[in-house]
Amino acid sequence: MEKKLSEMEFDEEGTVKEIKENLRKQVAGMGIREGKEIRMATKQPIKGPVVVEVDKSFTSLGLGVAEKIVVEVG
Amino acid sequence: MKILLMGHPNVGKSVFFNRLTGAKVMESNYPGTTVDFTKGWMRLEGEDVELIDVPGAFSLEPKDRAEEVAVKMLEENRDSVVVCVLDASKVERGLYLALEIIERGYPVVVALNMWDVAEDKNIKIEVEKLERILGVPVVPTTAISGEGFKELVSKIKEAAPVKIEKIIESASGVRVATSAGEGGGGESAAVSG
Numbered sequence: 001m002e003k004k005l006s007e008m009e010f011d012e013e014g015t016v017k018e019i020k021e022n023l024r025k026q027v028a029g030m031g032i033r034e035g036k037e038i039r040m041a042t043k044q045p046i047k048g049p050v051v052v053e054v055d056k057s058f059t060s061l062g063l064g065v066a067e068k069i070v071v072e073v074g
Numbered sequence: 075m076k077i078l079l080m081g082h083p084n085v086g087k088s089v090f091f092n093r094l095t096g097a098k099v100m101e102s103n104y105p106g107t108t109v110d111f112t113k114g115w116m117r118l119e120g121e122d123v124e125l126i127d128v129p130g131a132f133s134l135e136p137k138d139r140a141e142e143v144a145v146k147m148l149e150e151n152r153d154s155v156v157v158c159v160l161d162a163s164k165v166e167r168g169l170y171l172a173l174e175i176i177e178r179g180y181p182v183v184v185a186l187n188m189w190d191v192a193e194d195k196n197i198k199i200e201v202e203k204l205e206r207i208l209g210v211p212v213v214p215t216t217a218i219s220g221e222g223f224k225e226l227v228s229k230i231k232e233a234a235p236v237k238i239e240k241i242i243e244s245a246s247g248v249r250v251a252t253s254a255g256e257g258g259g260g261e262s263a264a265v266s267g
Contacts, residue, residue, distance in 0.1 A: 029082075029133030031167035056195070057164035 001073055006050065006066035008040040014073035023068050030059045038071060076124045076151050077116070077230065080144065080175065081159035082168055083130030086187045088112070089217040090159055091127040094227070111147065118230060126151070134174045148175070155233045156180045157226070162192035162214065165199060172208070176241065181233035182210045185226055189214040207244045209236040 002017060016036045019027060031054045032038070041058055042051035051060045061069075079087045095114035112127040131144035148156070156175050160168030165186065176182050186192070186199060205212040211229035215222035243249055 025133065025135045026137055029131075029135075029167070029170050031164070031170070055164070055166050056197075057161075057167060 002070055003073060004067050005038070005040075005052070005061070005069040005071050006063055008050075008071060008073065010040055010043055012073055013037065013039045014071035016069060017072045018070040020068040023065065027061070027065065027069070031055055031057065032059065032061075032069070076126060076154035077118075078126050078128050078148065078151060078154045078156045079159060080128045080148070080156050080171070081130060081187075082132055082161065082164075082171065083140075085130070085159045085161040085168065086217040087127055087130065087159050090157075090185070090187065090215075091125065093217055093220060093223060095125055111143065116227075118227065126154075131171065133171055134178070148178070148180070154180070155230055156182045157185055157230070158182050159185045159187050162186040162189045162199060163195050163197055165192075165197075173238065173241070176208070176210065176236055177238040179235050181235050183226065183229050183233045184208065184210060184212045185222070186212060186214045187217050189222065190216045190219070208241055209244070210234075 003014075005016075008014065014037070016032060016034050016038055019032070019034060024033075027033075032052075036054055039053040040050065041053045044050070047063050049060045049062050050066045051058055052066075053059075079091055081087050091112060091114060094116045096116075111129055114125050114127075115122045116125050117123075126147065128144045128147050129140040131141040133141070134145050134148070136142040136145050158168070158172045158175055160172065172182060172184055184204075186201070192199065199214075201212050201214060211232055213222050213226045213229055215226055217223075
């Protein structure tokens with residue numbers, strides 16, 4: 001099933017399926033690229049940022065960024 | 075010759091800087107921005123060499139002012155050797171930046187910093203293999219204790235520019251046609267993964 005990264009539940013895992021073109025370069029340096037396995041580590045309340053785990057390291061993303069990333073989940 | 079310290083935010087560049095310069099630092103304000111960089115001098119084989127602590131950047135596609143400064147400093151110091159400081163426990167992420175810098179034709183030395191942290195996390199990195207693939211010196215370091223610094227400093231003079239096509243070749247085994255048309259526009263490949 002596909003969903004936006006911003007819609008993932010806490011501790012849910014998935015594979016990055018699609019990143020909006022204009023965002024691709026921005027997140028690539030943080031280790032988020034298509035095909036990468038990703039896990040939702042923390043969700044902050046009130047439209048706060050999300051923290052995701054990629055390759056054993058954590059990255060925080062603004063909700064607006066997380067909405068533009070599509071993840072395939074189990 | 076100048077030496078630029080580059081890397082992601084929070085990988086220990088400033089600890090590096092202080093160790094290499096002996097904290098003989100002066101602060102400098104880059105015109106037009108509020109982002110500071112630090113400049114200092116270090117001894118390299120009997121010569122005093124300028125060392126610049128560049129603001130942390132994730133990539134060379136600037137998204138904020140700090141990264142803009144980082145890119146600008148790289149561009150304004152074409153004759154410098156870049157010591158690319160990576161967090162050894164997040165090595166894949168850092169290699170992206172390292173490759174971008176190598177691609178722009180700079181001589182690079184890769185420092186796998188926080189080696190102790192990586193060891194604690196049971197992360198094993200094949201340094202020689204990485205060195206072979208990248209074609210640039212790779213040195214494990216622990217800036218906080220000073221481990222690996224002697225070796226790092228000794229490798230700075232060895233750094234030489236490497237063609238990105240060469241790295242793709244040694245990483246994937248696929249021969250890459252260069253923009254000059256070498257190989258008659260045959261197969262081309264990109265770094266993936």
